[in-house]
Amino acid sequence: MASTYTPIATTTLGSAAASYTFTSIPSTYTDLVLVFSGTLSSADYVCMRVGNGSIDTGSNYSHTDLSGNGTSASSSRSSNATYFFTAPMNTNQNNMIINFQNYSNTTTNKTALLRWNTPLTDGGATGVVGAEVALWRSTSAINQIRVLTYAGQNFNTGSTFTLYGIQAA
Amino acid sequence: MQFNGDTAGNYNAHAIEANGSSVSAQSQTSLTIVNLGGPFTTQTANAFGGSVIDFLDYADTNKYKTVRAIGGQDLNGYGTMMFASGLWRSTSAITSIKMVSGGTGWAQYSSFALYGIKG
Secondary structure, three states: OOOOEEEEEEEEOOOOEOEEEEOOOOOOOOEEEEEEEEOEOOOEEEEEEEEOOOEOOOOOEEEEEEEEOOOOEEEEEEEEEOOOOEEEEOOOOEEEEEEEEOOOOOOOOEEEEEEEEEOOOOOOOOOEEEEEEEEEOOOOOOOEEEEEEOOOOOEOOOOEEEEEEEOOO | OEEOOOOOOOEEEEEEEEOOOOEEEEEEEEEOOOOOOOOOOOOEOOEOOEEEEEEEOOOOOOOOEEEEEEEEEEOOOOEEEEEEEEEEOOOOOOOOEEOOOOOOOOOOOOOOOOOOOOO
């Protein structure tokens, strides 16, 4: 029986880094799922850029988000942004799952769905859970994905990044 | 969405929804259709909405069926984001799923994929 999720690439950081890039992503799957679990050197926003052949750093991204911090729920959006997502994370164990649907088609712009959480700690840091829908205004297939931080904080050693392909029957 | 061709009022749904500035919640019962994808608008410049929907224990004939969904659409200046769950009040195993749009029909190049997950 074929597996639902096929690991394309996975890495555990052996040293701190401000970004991690998946390259040469094959076009043979129907959807992609990216899973991140890790900590940051200091509080920052975790972002993403994608591209075909090279990472797109232009103002071709936008998103709408929904989040809750244990007290209230809120929503915001960005337009003409240079990042796919902006998820606030900190020095605790953060988690993020991103679905890229129909990522390799060359007809439509690309939509992705993100779920993330930053845990509550006994030290008083606020736990936050959120979701975002994001748009990359390009009809190019996605074959590169870069996860990075907005202000340049590092992903700590031991942070993991895994990319899965999902193949429809 | 409808299951096994059931068009009667056997569906419940509740959701939390955001539009980029505010958040709202809703709950509905005795529906003839369960909304799990969010309020998508007409596609603009090839910008499509997306949803990921999980059907839990879909073949169990001893329980009603629960589904959960994350969905949204961003159009670079307009967007909605939604968490939702739905209940189909039937113990029948799910053998068919009908994806229903809100009356305008699915745009060309809309795509649908169904995956099985086996423990």
